[in-house]
Amino acid sequence: MPDISTIALFxxxxxxxxxxxxxxxxxxxxxxxxQGRAVGFLTYAGIALGTYCHALAAALxxxxxxxxxxxxxxxxxxxxxxxxxxxxxxxxxxxxxxASPTSTLKRLSRRWVFGEGLMTNLLNPKMALFVLALFPQxxxxxxxxxxxxxxxxxxxxxxxxxxxxxTVILVGSHLRARLSxxxxxxxxxxxxxxxxxxxxxxxxxxxxxx
Numbered sequence: 001m002p003d004i005s006t007i008a009l010f011x012x013x014x015x016x017x018x019x020x021x022x023x024x025x026x027x028x029x030x031x032x033x034x035q036g037r038a039v040g041f042l043t044y045a046g047i048a049l050g051t052y053c054h055a056l057a058a059a060l061x062x063x064x065x066x067x068x069x070x071x072x073x074x075x076x077x078x079x080x081x082x083x084x085x086x087x088x089x090x091x092x093x094x095x096x097x098x099a100s101p102t103s104t105l106k107r108l109s110r111r112w113v114f115g116e117g118l119m120t121n122l123l124n125p126k127m128a129l130f131v132l133a134l135f136p137q138x139x140x141x142x143x144x145x146x147x148x149x150x151x152x153x154x155x156x157x158x159x160x161x162x163x164x165x166x167t168v169i170l171v172g173s174h175l176r177a178r179l180s181x182x183x184x185x186x187x188x189x190x191x192x193x194x195x196x197x198x199x200x201x202x203x204x205x206x207x208x209x210x
Contacts, residue, residue: 002140002149007156010138014157018164026199027120028165031113032172039113040169046117048158053122054131055154059147077205080123084201087116088194 002010018025024047032040121127131154139149
């Protein structure tokens with residue numbers, strides 16, 4: 001397994017990476033602002049599970065497929081774009097939930113939100129390439145199971161991500177509570193969230209493998 005110094009260095013790199021605003025943070029922030037703290041944490045839980053999946057795929061060599069078979073990368077990339085646009089459409093079509101911090105989610109809704117975070121992460125091929133590029137630098141070939149080492153690194157990344165994104169979630173939910181009195185535009189949160197999904201889809205569509 002990686003030694004303490006290696007883990008500390010990886011933790012420092014993870015802190016820099018997770019503190020840099022990106023698609024995951026933007027999605028989590030918009031969810032927290034539009035639907036509250038519980039939804040924000042559910043979204044992050046789905047994203048964190050996706051990180052474990054990418055780490056496992058990298059350990060098993062599956063992520064290498066994106067480097068050796070370019071068409072696989074393109075298929076996943078465009079599938080991710082289509083999924084994000086579908087989420088944008090579904091968000092706009094949904095009934096306004098209001099900005100009341102006391103509103104609760106149905107059980108099916110909780111599963112849906114978790115699944116959105118997971119699928120958004122899984123259908124981002126750049127995340128797979130990121131894990132494939134970063135994680136092996138902190139893995140010891142003679143340190144035991146490659147899978148366990150990758151999962152350990154994913155746990156560290158997710159733990160630090162929880163601290164960073166947890167702060168974003170709490171700030172977003174606090175702002176949501178402050179805005180709870182504004183009822184003139186009941187669908188504004190949906191439009192903002194749909195805009196985030198559309199922006200992420202455009203970014204993924206226009207992005208390159210570099």
